[in-house]
Amino acid sequence: MPLLGSAALSAACNAVLAWRNQRVEADGAVPAAGVLLGLAPDGALQLRTDAGQILTLHSGSLRRTG
Numbered sequence: 466m467p468l469l470g471s472a473a474l475s476a477a478c479n480a481v482l483a484w485r486n487q488r489v490e491a492d493g494a495v496p497a498a499g500v501l502l503g504l505a506p507d508g509a510l511q512l513r514t515d516a517g518q519i520l521t522l523h524s525g526s527l528r529r530t531g
Contacts, residue, residue, distance in 0.1 A: 472506075479503040484529050493525020501527070 479485065482503055490498045491512060499514040510522045 475504055475506055475508075478508075484527070487529055488531030489527050490530050491520075491522050491525050491527050493522060495520070497522070498530065 482501075484501050485503055487501060488499070489501045489512065490496070491510075497512055497514060497520050499512045499520070502511040502513055502519070505511050505521050510527070512520045512522060514520060
């Protein structure tokens, strides 16, 4: 079992992350839409917007749109 906070744990979670590489919308402090890239090292979700900006999302709701 990978250690909490390790690169191995992050890779294992990213390997089974639902909706990875799919279009999503996020409702949170800053609503956003784009492609779900995966998890940041701290466990936050990362999303690439249509403008190419990488957003790091720490809270909110997510729904698949495409």
